[in-house]
Every structure is written in structure tokens, then in C-alpha cells.
Amino acid sequence: MPDIIINARKAAIGPGLMVNRILPFRMRRMVGPFVFMDHAGPVRLSTEKGPAMDVLPHPHIGLSTVSYLFKGNVTHRDSLGIKQVIEPGEVNWMTAGKGIAHSERFEDPAVLAGGQLEMIQTWVALPEKDEETDPSFFNYQKDRLPVFRENGLWMRQIAGTAYGLKSNVPTHSPLFYLHVELKAGRRINLPDGYEERGLYIAKGSLELGSQVFETGQLLVFRKNEEPVPKAVSDCTLMLLGGEPVGERFIWWNFVSSRKERIEQAKEDWKQGRIVLPPDDKDSFVPLPEEKFRWKDPPPDALS
Template sequence: MIDLVIDAREAAISPLMKVQRILPFRLRRMVGPFIFLDHAGPVPAMTGVTASMDVLPHPHIGLSTVSYLFSGKVTHRDSLGVEQVIRPGEVNWMTAGRGIAHSERFEDPAVLAGGGLEMIQTWVALPEKDEESAPTFVNYTPEQLPVYTDKGVWMRLIAGDAYGLGGQVHTNSPLFYLHVVLDAGATFGLPTGYSERGIYLAKGSVEVAGVAYHSGQMLVFGAGPDPMIRALEHTVLMLLGGEPLGERFIWWNFVSSRKERIEQAKEDWRQGRILLPPNDNHEFIPLPEDKSRPAGSAPAANPLS
């Protein structure tokens, strides 16, 4: 049954880009290995301000960022020299490991003029054995991702294994992550075989055990019989979860199983030891002021990734 309902909170990731933040939450830091979830957009139509929406180069350690677009385009550049235009339905999986920097820029004015930008970004914490791995970036096209359809149900497996689907996306621990679209009245059940599971309602509303839930909420499920989930209208969901990894500390864009590693990452960014993207190295986000917030506390505002 439902263990917790998390309501989205507004956060700013750039001067003109606000997002709905779900994870981390003070009562629930992670769902499986997922430690962060932002929902950006849909962005209202605008012109002439794309640079103010850009997320400048910034660092990560100890996690994988997963960028998934419903609509629009985003240009990713990282310190490996990768430059990738992210398009709807693709999975863009960047593993920071011991350290990487990247930027996300909105360089197509036509997309924003049409109000057509909407994306979900999650962070997946790495197992301890992989926290200091070499950074990588992989783009997976929609054709590489399995899709399942049934009466009123469409789903794409983004990563992991669920409902008998298995994909090509490399993961470091047991998890599932799906994009699900439901017609009004359609029903489905949760994936089985995982100890932690959550549903984020990106659009629409559902009924669970006679109670209605709406867009901008995450439902976290605990032990007990799994309820049937019924769409009250056309609904878009993100399903995610997996096996817990143990305690993780998060500060700004850094995630680690060790507090001292967070402190090292802060100093590495101050001293320029985490390289900037070679094709986007003229500006960056400086280390935020540390207001004595413990390394295990959720940051006040993170960049989108």
C-alpha cells in the first residue's frame, strides 16, 4: 500500500528555469537507488531569453544523471568532450563516478518559442564499489528501448527490468524506470520483485484504493498487498524504484557514501581539479556558499543535473 505521498516543491535551476522537485524529500531521501527527481516544464512560450535558461557547467560525483525529454531539445556538453543534442524519448545516462562536469543549454529558439520543452531528470546513486569509477556518457535512442502496449496502456522501459521487459541501458544496481501513458479508465499494477517502488504523476490523475492523486505527486509504496492503479483521465507516469544502497550523503551536486568525500569534491571544484567541458569552458557555476549545512542534508537548490 501507499507508504508516503510527496508533493512537488518549486526550485530554480537557472535565472529563468524553475522545476518541480520531488526527491530528495525530508521524509524520504531515496526510492531504491534514485536520490533525485526534477520535472522541468512545460515551459511557457518565450523568445529571446534562451541563454538565461541555460544550466552552466557544474560538477558531479558518485551518481548517474538520467535525462529524459517529453518534448523539446537540450544540448549536453561534458568534460569527456561529449556534445549531445538530447531529444524526446532518448535516454541520456551520464555516470559521474569520481568526477565530471557538464552543461545543459537550450540553444534552439524555435523550441522555446513554441513552448515545447518538458523533461524529467533523475539521479541514480552508485554502489560503493562504483563511486570512484571512470566517468562515462551514453545516449540511447528510442529504438533501443523496449515498449509494451495493452488496453489503454503504453509503457517504455527507460532502464532496468520490469513487467518482463529488459533493456540495453547499463545500470550499476537492481532498478526499474519506466515512462507510462494511460488512457482514462485504464488500470495496471506495480512492478514486482523490488523492495522500494514509486510512481511520479507527471500529468493527469489516478485512483488508488479509492483515493485520488494528481499531477505533481509521487506515491511511494511500502510492504503489503499491491493495489490496482486506475487512471481517472489521460495520465502520464514515471515509475521508478529498486533495491536500496544504504545511506548516502548529498550536498549540491555531490553524492557519496562518505561525508569526507563530499568535502574533497567541494575543494576539487574550487581548485579546478574537475575539468570543464572543453567545448563549453568559458563560464561555470561556482561552489555555493556553505552555510554550515551538514553534508547529509538535502541542498536548498540543485542545478537540474
């Protein structure tokens, strides 16, 4: 059985967008290097309300943000001058390192009006030796990502190594991250060889032992466990985990192994030392003034 079961909680990341927040959780901050996970959508908004969903330029340090879409499209802009529209099945992998700002805008009204936006966003904490690396951004189209098909099972390797598949996406520590489609009645085992492993049910339900798990639950397993859950209904799953990178502090959009580094990042953002995207610099998200506990992002944390 799972070591812990995490139920997604509702959180607002802007006036127009509610998400299911999975990580961090008060009793489980990380799964391997994954320190944050949001599931947004399916989103349906009228055309006039679409701009309210836009995530204005905001900063990050000490992590990689990973965007993966089931449906729709999102436009990314960042401090490096990169503009990239991400489509379903693609991966946007942005490494913040010593500091970057980016925005995410929903520029296709038809997508929002048609309920055709659904995405998963995660943060991957960087190892201490890489926390101050230069920022970078890569988009990986779906034909560059390994896919496996078998009777009742389809999976795409988003990042890392698992089941004999290896993604082209470069990572800074051992991990795995997969999108899995599982037909009702089919079983799946979790990747082995990793210290921490999680299974998030984005759609459908799974049976393990005598218990049934539902949409919006993250099941976290120990290394020595060998669960083989069965799909009760057709399922969309996200499998993720890897080797721990050590304790991390989280404040707003900043992740670091050192509290004092986060204090520096707060001042850098206030003083404009983290550069805004050159073609999206007319507005930005100010540093929050409210107080909240270390390691807990506020409800409107941005990814």
C-alpha cells in the same frame, strides 16, 4: 495505500527555469537508488530569455544523471568531450563516478517560444564499490528501448527490468525506470520483486481505493503491497525504484556514502581538478558559499 505521498515543490535551477522537485524529500530521501528527481516544464519563454535557462558547466560525483524528455531538445556537453542533443523518448545516462562536469543548454529558440520543452531528470546513487568508477556517458535512442502496448496502455522501459521488459541501458544496481501512458479507466499494477517502488504522476489523475491522486504527486509503496491504481483521466506516469544502496549524503551536486569524499569534491571543484567540457569552458557554476543541511540540496541544485 501508499507508504508515503510526496508533493512536488517549486525550485529554481537558474534565473529562467523553475521546476517541480520531487526527490529528495525530508521524510523520504530515496526510492531504491533514486536520490533526486526534477520535472521541468512545459516551459514557454520568449526568444530573448532563452539563454537564461542554460545550465552552465557544473560538477558531479558518486552518481548517474538520467535525462528523459517528453518534448523539446537539450544539448549536453561534458568533460569527456561529448556533445549530444537529446530528443524526446531518448535517454542520456551520464555516470559521474569519481568526477565529471557537464552543461545543459537550450539552443533551439523555437522550442522554448512554443512551450515545447518538458523533461524529467533523476540521479541514481552508485553502489559504494562503483562510487569511484571512471566517468562515462551514453545516449540511447528510443528505438533501442523496449516498448509495450496493450489496450489503453503504452510503456517504454527506460532502464532496468520490469514487466518482462529489459532495457539495454547498463545500470550499477537492480532498478526499474519506465515512462507509462495510461488511458482513462485503465488500471496498472506496479512492478514486483523490488524493495522500493514509486509512481510519479506527471500528468492526469489516478484513483486508488477511495482516494484520488493528482499531477505532481509521487506515491511510494512497500514491497509487500500490490496496488492497482486506475486512471481517472489520461495519465503520463513515471515508475521508478529498485533495491536500496544504503545511506547517501548529498551536498549541492555531490552524492557519496562518505562526508569526507564530498569535502574532497568541493576542494577539487574550487581548484579546477574536475575538468570542464572542452567546448564549453568559458563559464561555470561556482561552488556555493551558503550553508545548508547535509542531505538537502539547495533550491538551485543542478542535475
